[in-house]
Amino acid sequence: MPSVFICYSHKDEEFVDEVTHCIEFDTDLTINIDKEILRPGKSTPKEIFGKIRESEFFVPVLSLNWVESNWCHEEAESAVIEKIEKNTEIIPILKKDENFEEVMEEMEEWEEVFFEKLWVARFDENFNTALNNFIKEIGKKCDKTPKQIYSEMESSEDNPFRWVRAEQFHDPRKFRKYYAEPELQHLKNSRPLFLVGGRGAGKTMILKSLDPSFAISKEHAESWGQINLPIFGIYFKASRGSFSPVSKKFLDEISSNRQIFIDELLLRLSRTLLEILWDANKKDCIQISKSEEKEICRIFSSSLRLPSDVKNIDNLKNCISEEISKITDYVSSKERGENPSYLVNSLEIDRFKKLCKKILDELSSFSDKSYFCFLIDEYENLTEIQQEILNTLIKFHEGGIYTFKVASKPEGNETLLTLEQEEIEEGEDFDQISLDFNLNDKISRREYKQYVFRISENILSSENFEYTDITEILEDREEYREKNGETPEGLSLKEIDEEIKEIYNNRIPDKKWCEIATEKREETKDKMWFGAKFRLLGNKRCRYGGFDDFIVLSSGIVRRFVELCGLAYHFSIKNNKNIKDGEDDITIQEQTEAAYQLSKLRLSLIKKNVELYGPYIFDFVNDIGDIIHEKLMTHRSEPDSSRFKIRDPNKLKGMGIEISENGNQKEIPLNEIFSSAVTHSIFKRYGGKGSSWNKNVATTTQEYILNRIYAPALKISPWARWYIMIEPKKILNLLKKKEKTKRELIKKVRPSDVRDEEPLEAFTGVDDAKE
C-alpha cells in the first residue's frame, strides 16, 4: 500500500483528523501521522525522518500555522531531499477556511517548491472536490492496488489456482478432480466430529466430500447401492440469512420461547433431509418406490406433527415449509412487540431420531449399515440456543441412525451445553480436528505439506500442466542459495555468518564465537540465520521462493497457499512465461511479489471485512508488527518473533474500549475483540496451557501467533520462533492508541532494556524454520 506522510501543525489537528479519517477508511493508503511528535518535549526526530523516508508521498497541510512552524519546515526540507533522491511525490493540501492568497504570501520559498501541485487539493474551496482530486492525484502515481491485482488473478480463466472456494465448484466431477482428501482419522466414522478452522481451511470442501453425489462420482458408480459407504451425507449450511434473527430481549424470554427454536431447527433439518433424499431419487442415486414415497410422507407427517394429510412429496415439502414460515412470522411479530399466537409443534430430539430411523428402515436403498450424517456448515452462525439444540443432538446421537460432522470457525462456539445444560465433552461425546495446521509442530507441518502438495498436484493435473509437482514449478530460495552461494537478495553466506557472529558476541560478551563448540555454533547459526538476514537487509525486501516458503507464509491455511500460487502464477504470465508446458518456472521474484501483494491485501481487508472490530484489530496488528519489527532488527538473541503472549488473559474480559457504532458509543470487552481476531484467523491461539477451541476455558497465559501472511507487509519474519510478552493493560493502551505505550514496548525489545533472562540455549520455540 502506498504510504503518505502528513506534515502539519498541531494547531490544525482537527482538520487533519477529518481528512485522514475520510481517506483511511476507504483507500488502501497507509497514513503516517504522529501527533505526539509535534508537542513540545516529545520529539523523536529519528522516527519522524524515518517515516518521511519510507513514504511514497509527502503531504504538507498548508496554512498560516504551517508557515509559522519551524518543525514543519524541517520535515519539508527532509521531504525535498527525498524527492530529489527517491522521487518522493509532494502533494500539498490547502486547509479549509484559509485564505489562499494570504497563505501564499507567507509561504516565500516554499511556494516555489510546492507550486507544481498547489492547485490539486484546495480545501479552502470545496472539501469534496479537493478530497476527490487529492485521491486521484495519488492514484496516478500508484501501481495497481493489491485488490485490483487479486481481482485480476481470480477472474483470469487461465489461472489454475483461481479456484479458491468450495462454492466455485458447481460441477461435482470438477470438484472430485480438484479435491484432495486430508488424512483425518475421524472423518468417516460414526462419531460426531467438529472440524475447526478459519476461512480457507477447507472445511466446506471436506464436508462436501461426504455428500452422496461426490461419493458416487468418486467411485464411478451409478447409484448409492453400489458403493460401500455407510454414511449418507446431508449437507446443511447455517449461512447468514438461514434463520430468523432474534434480539437479546427476545432471548431473555427464552424459557417460554425455547420450544420455538427447537421446532424451527428440527423442521429445517427435516426439510433438508427430505430435499436431499428426493433429489437423490431424481438423480437415480437411490430409488424410492411409490409405496415408499407414501410411507415417507406418513413418517414425516406424524413425526413432525404436521397438521394436514399429506399426499405426496411436493405436498410434504410445502407443508414443512409452511410450518417454518409460521415460526419466522411469529418471531418477527413478537420482536415487534406484538402478541401473536402460535401453536408450537413441540418437537423433541427423540422424535427426530425416530424419524431418521424410520426413513432408514423404510427405504430399501439403504442397508442395515447405512446412517445419516448431518454435515453442518458454518456452525458459528448459529445462536446460542440453536447450538444447544445441536449439541443435544450430538450428545444423544446413535451411531446406527445419525451422526454429525460440524464445521466451525475457531471460537465459533457460543456454548458447549445441551438443552439440559450438560456440557458435551471432547473425547466423550465428540471428536475435534483442527484444520488450521500448526506449523510449529513437526507432525502437523508434515501433514499440511503433504495435504497441500496433493491439492496442488490435483489442480495442476486437472488443468493439464506438464509438471504437476508444485515444487518443480516454484523456484526454490534454498536451492538458489546453494547454487549461487548467495541469497536471492544478493547477500553472501559469509556476510550472514559474520552477522550471526556479531549478534552472538554482543549477546554473550564473555564467551567468544570462536570458543564455542562446533556443534553449538552450527545450532546457533540455524537459529539465528533468518534474523541475521533480516538485519542485513534492513528496509529492503526479503525474498520468498519455493514450496517451503509458501507453506510458512500460508500459516497452515490451504486457501492462503492456493492464493499465493495463484498470484505468483499471475505475475509469471504477465512476464510472458510458459509454466503450463514446463518451459519456465515461477521465479523467486514473481513469488516474492505475490507474497507482498497478498500480504498487503489480507492486512487491508482486516478493517473492511471484520465486523465491528475490524479497524481496531487492524491498528493493533500494525502496532504489534512495529514492535516485532524492532525486535527483529535489534534484539540480541530472539529476533524472529510473530508470537505474543498475554499474561493473565482473563483480565481481558474486564477491560474494554469504547467503540462508535453508527453514532452510538458502546464498550466492548477486549476478550471479544481477540476472539473475533481468532475467528477471522488474524491470530491463532498457539500451544500453551488451556488452548482449546472453547474460548471459555480459563488460562494463566495465552499465546497467540500472528497470521504469517502479514509478515511481508509488516516487515517481520514469518518464522515465529520467539514470543513477546504483553500485559492486558498494555493491550488496552495500544487499542486506545496511546503512543507512549507503544514506544515503551518498542523500547523494551531493544538491547539496552532486555533483561536477557533466557540464555540462547534455552529458547522455548520449536525449531520453526527447519524440516
Add this chain to the structure above:
Amino acid sequence: MMQKNENLNIHLINDFNLKKRGNILITSSSFEERCLGSLNKIDGNEFQKAIIFTYEEPSEDRDKNLKKQKQKLNSLTQNGFEEIFTSSKNPLKGLDEFAQYLKNYSPKSTALTIDISTFTKRHMLLLVKTIEEHGFWENTTILYTEPLDYITNLFLPLSMGISSISTIPGFVSNTPSNLPLFLLIFLGYEGDRAYSLHSKMSPNTTKLIIPDPPYREEWRGRTKKMNKHLIKILGENKLDTAHSLDPYQVKKKLYELEKEHNFDKEKWVLSPLGTKPQTFGIYLFWRENKHSFSIVYASPLKHNVRFYSTGIGNTWVLK
C-alpha cells in the same frame, strides 16, 4: 431527472390528487433535505393525523429538518402528529408503538400515506410489512422523493466498514439449507459493503443489479465504478440492471431472474443496497413469494454523513 412520460407504472405527485387518499400520514425525520420533499408538495391535502419516526442517532441537520417537518405536519393535519422514536440500528424499536396506533383505525376505512424517502431500507421493509399484516395494504399510498444530487465522488463511499450482517426480521426463507446459495445484490454507492457482503456470504452464484436508468444521466456509470472490485472478481456477465425508480419493473425483473435461478434449485439471498424504490420493488416480489428468499442487511460501521444526498428532486407516487 426522469419524466412522467416515460413508460413507468408510477406517477409524479403533481398528477396525483391525494385528497381522498390520506387519513394518516407517515414520515421520518432525517438529515437529508428531501425528508421535507413530499410534505412541501401535498399542500391542500388534509390528514387526520400524522406519525413521524425520529431516529435516535444524534444529528444537528436532522434536528433542523425535524423542526420544519413538525411545523408542516401541524398545518397538514387536523389532530397533529405523534412522534415515535426509533433507531437505525434497531428499526424494530417503535414498530410496536406504531402497530398499536394502527389498531385504533379500521383498515377498510382508513387510508395511509407513507413517505419512504428517508426511512432506512430495512426500516421501510419492516414498516410496509407491518402495514400489510394489519390489513392496510389496499388503502396505502407510497411516496418517494428523489434527491437532487449526491454530495459524493467516485472515490469515497456513503459508508465505511461493516458492523454486522443479519437477516431482516420476518424476511427469512423456508427453503432447504442444502441448496446452493444464490446471492442477489442490488448495488448502490457502497462498494465496500457489497464487497464485504459477498466475501462473508460465500455464495455459489451471484448476480449484481445496477439501477438503470440513473436518476440523472450524469450519474450514469457511478454505481459500476464504485463497485469495480466486486464486478472485476465476478465478471461483467454477472451484471444486470433493474429500474431505479419503478418498483413494478423491479418486480418483473425478479420474476425473470427466478426463471433462471429457480427457488426450488437455489437458496436465494437478496441484499438491497440500491435505491429505495428498488427495495420497495423487492417487497412487492416478496409479498407474492413469501419466504422463498431471505433479505439480508449489512449494517455499516459508520455513515459518511457528509457524502449523502442534497436537495429535493421529484416526488413520485410508487403505489
